[in-house]
Amino acid sequence: MSLRERLGGAFKDQSELDLTDGAIGWPLFYLSLPIVVTNLLQTAYNLADTFWLGQYSTESLAAISFAFPMVFLLISLGMGLSVAGSVLVAQHVGAGEERQAEYAASQTVTFSILASLVLGVVGYFLVGDFLALLGASPEVLPGAKAYMQVISLGIVFMFGFFVFVALMRGYGDTVTPMLVMAGTVALNVALDPFLIFGWGPFAERGIQGAAVATIASRALAMAVGLGIMLRGSRGVRIRIEDMRPDFQYLRKILRIGVPASVEGTGRALSVNLLLYVVALFPTTVVAAYGVGTRVFSVIFLPAIAVARGVETMSGQNIGAGKPDRAAATNHFGAKVMFVVLTAMGVVIWLAADPIVAVFTEDPEVVDVGATFLRYVAPSFGFIGVMRAYTGGFRGAGKTLTAAALSIFMLGVVRLPVAWFGAHEIGEEGIWVAFLVSNVVGGLLALAWFRRGTWRDGDLTEGPTGAPADD
Template sequence: MKLQEMREEIINGPIERTLLKLAGPLIVNNLVQVVYNITDTFWLGKLGREALSAPGVTWPIIGTLMALGMGFATAGFAFVGQYIGAGEFKKAGRSAGALYSLMLFFSVTTAIVSVLILPYALRFMKVTPTLYPYAKTYATIVFLGVPFAFTYMAFSALMRASGDTKTPMKITLLTVFLNIVLDPFFIFGWGPFPRLGVAGAALATVIANATGAIIGFYLMFSGKVALKLSLSNLRPDFEFYGKLFRVGLPSSVGQSANSFGFVVLTRIIMGFGDVTYAAYVITTRLVNFLTSISRGISMAMGTMIAQNVGAGKFERAKRIAERTMLVNFTIASLAVLIIGIFRVPIFKVFLDDPKVIAESKIVLEYFLISVPFFNGIFIVVNRTFSSAGHTKKSMLLGIIRLWGLRIPLSYAFGYVGAITLLGLTIPLAKLFDFTSRGVFFGMGLSNFIGALIALVWFLRGSWMKAIIEKEAKGESKMTKGYQAEG
């Protein structure tokens, strides 16, 4: 059986070789998504500033919505991966089916509610009157396609839990290619297609997501992938739904809080003008590229963590996480070094503006040098916690880094004249002269401190406990530490 072969390699095979084997398709998958985002921006830019801004201004709303689904997909991934690691394939199938049915019901409900509250959300964000109709049109169409996005999200998570990272990559390549091809036809009305503008970009996205969801559904129910489902697996299982909510809700809340947190961070950076924000945006694109690689490796590690924790191989799971930290830290450090050496020509590819290029030196010195600690330690530890099913830990870790460190530190070093700690007054204004250096210093400092907190928490080992029920002596009993998230 292919699923058993995958399991054997994941829980007993060479760590580095298995990690890279699983990570390859995931890295490709993430990089393809980055390419699509750049292409989508390119086509919409031909329509003007409002059309270009529509996806960006609605992203905090869409991102918050998608975070809700990702939270439950993360929980399903942890349960199914641990059941497979424990060799309980029937329970893995039953859990996978329950996740599918829950995501379908939840996505339909969420899509309806989101469409109803969309106008109020856009007004709350103070979207300008000229941009409002574009943003509303784009988000409405994307929301109507949420059931497809959520069910494909579930499919991808389940495939990763089983150790199959190639199938989601192939489907993503197809759907992204379809999206890229449809974009100009729908946006500009090429050939027999009507000119839909921003609505065309959203419609292309929905069609691509629907294609991926349908293919994924067919593969799982036809038995053409390692994890096979039947219609009986889809029947409601309220006991398991309760477990999914218990494990998935913290992840959903944490990711939603992070999505909103970046809205606040954007406002802080925008306070220093267009030049600073442009340098930040370009840097973010570079960081997203780096994160695509490290995120792919971390996602592969997540599969290995989940199955090894399910198999009770906690020390092996710890070694897997530690070696992933080393790999990601090395890759990120080399990438930052290359960006530092070739900073000017790299930034000129995006925008040949002397002021922005000069500002990029500040971004590099005060923020970008901290990225290896974020990619190499923080992301790995966060993924380790969520893959082991300890989503409260990953939620708290994310909130601490963004809301407890990055936002207050960026604001303090960028805008506050002085702070007093233990009776000692620190003149921040003299250190940074109220320039962007303070904001980016605060952002970089948050990565260093966040990585340190994550590493200490990881080394404590409180995450090294399974969340599944195992069969022992004919009776179902909880594995030791099942209540650890309480």
Template sequence: MSNVAATVKAKSLVSDPIKPTLWRMTWPVIIGVLTLISFNVVDTFFIGMLGTDPLAAVSFTFPVTFTVISLAIGLGIGTSAVIARKRGSGREEHARFDGAVALVVAGLLVSGLSVLGYLFLEPIFTMLQAQPRLMPYIRDYMHVWLIGAALLVLPMVGNAVLRAAGDTRTPSIIMASGGLLNAIFDPILIFGWGPIPAFGIQGAALASLLSWTIGVVLVLWYLNYKQLLTLIAPAGASFMHSTKQILSIGIPAAGANMLTPVAMGVLTAIVASYGAPAVAAFGVGTRLESLASVVILALSMSLPPLISQNFGAHSFDRVAAAYRLAVQSILLIQLVIYVVLVSLAPYIAAAFTDDPEVARIIRLFIYIMPLGYGLQGIIILTNSSFNALHRPLSALVLSVFRLFVMFVPLSYLGALWFDLNGLFVGGVVANCITAGVAWYAFQRVLGQEQRHYQEVGKTA
């Protein structure tokens, strides 16, 4: 595809009917996310075959790896928002330059973070209360993982460049391919095959490194083929200015992503007071939530480019219509998912455990918590829409309000008054209140942007 063809594709986001456009962009992401989640489960399965200690060691690495991944996600959000807005306003050369800058900045930032992680590995995991016997496993895994971390972030930011141009199919293929390759390399490198020795837990990190390397090659080749990158700064652009624009959205977005595991850690501690069966059931419930929220996650990736491009074109009615369609769709889809989960609750519980108490709590979780998933979807979509409107601090404030003003406190109060039933109900009530606030806040911000544009037009 030539650069002209890419421009035509970008223009479709500001002119084609919203409903088919949004779903054309969303369904490939759904497949990619669902596939990636499935392969991540396979990854955990193979590591678990090494024994309890290797699995526990990898579990301890989650806060560190999630910090890097959150930075990558935030940079991807910033990249997509900046590039899509410029494409919507017709500044193609600026968008291509910003794409190249985003890749360079992402590589430099994550490389710097990896060096710090490498140098302070022992103190970090000692602070995380990792037992001494697990440290050799953690070192084996993290030394390789940190070396390849920059290779993880580059495909994520490259995919954001593609989504900003209206292409969600290719990023989904790259995402799914990476997960598939990782699942193929895992057993070969962990357990050995033919002349390839068994690397144990280090093999899992090597499998990731290898799949990331292939992902980098694919995404850079494709971006170059589509002529979506340039290192030549157009008039009025500079490396520092582009960096500032991307980071002004990317850093707050990364911070907002990091809040979720913190809140879930607090909630897990509350659940732990009810005993091991409650913790086990809550763990199953959170995994079910990730599967039940695949469409929400997919829409949170496909909606922002549509909003950003129309925002750049000053098509505020189309921005409002796209947001409204996404919210209505999520509420309907999550209602259907809730009915399916409730219908299958006894079978789901039986598939995960033979313990009657754990099974009872899993069923309780399913009967209550998924009622709030559609409402939670409104909050997530509003956050991604705020970033698309270049309002990252609004997204960050909404995340803090949802998690630490509503979700954790109301869940805790519910647990105090009505035990686990109350904890789950408190979470649903928190999502309900925050969803209303999110809807109102988005309408208010969009109205402000529209009035600002009209005032500037009058004075121009």
């Protein structure tokens, strides 16, 4: 019996889910649950790096605090293409246009690979200057630069796998990406200590070794993902003949994808600019900030997963001409995430010290990191609300609205509050900025969604380059 068959009792195939009819809760749950697992496994890459580098040295832990936001920035610059592909696939599937969904997926793969190659080359040569601009200290800069240069050279593999996940999700298959991720994350976790510490026949590479382990794992994940889509036996299919660059179709992808890239890039830039504020404080504060943001990346997994599920269900229902069902999906997801993440915030507030202590033995880092978690934990539920509604905006093709919400929350609220707070009350002013911006973002997303301007988001009328169904 295959692994997929063994997991059949817990996860449903796309063919078993009707996202455009019947109940909302169970389809959203079965769509989102594998995304939670996939994102948890994806986060395991970062957590493994953080754990092993925390054992290696405090300087390495601080270096990874600078490197991770830069990885996020590089990926965000191109993530709009994968979002566009996911939305187009979802709406075409909802409208019953299987062949056009395949064409959208094939074109997305082509342009994502081209974009990642360009970003990788540019990133390799500029990461050192960018890290120095952000205020990385002389002790931290060499390690962060070494990590980022390896990541830049392999960014195409990271892009490739993210596109595979997005396209399969748009089709409604979230199980297959989860299984692919499960295998490759095991490789990364196994390689990390050998390449960082130089165990066995490997040379000691420190922080650079963590980057090599990540890229090797992602390369395998991309190869498997592309193979699955080319074969077409599960989820969306890509065709070699459809992968020839169609610049007429690219305009449609960019119309959806550019605002999504702006949203992701805005998030990444805000994190990087926030590092400029964090860098005003000692290395222990920088390390605590890195640990705290890694913890958030785990806590927010359910919200991110539900947002992706809402995105897919909204896209398919809008493609099927059912905007009221799309709206109900958004409201349901927001309510559930508010309750779940508020409960998780209570747990984090109570257990902040032992959670931070998992990543470092430095008592000062533990103390600062625990304070960070306790400031932000009460606002977790509002992040769930914002994520759910922005997922709905993206599913409707209203990626510009999602981008505007993100930029306002991070650039207009969080960064200014952090800057003035840091100068007035010290590092705790940064933690206050997280709390305030999360609450404002959640309330604003709810108010904007209720305006109803997302309902005219049907994207199934495509350029002539998209083939008709067979």
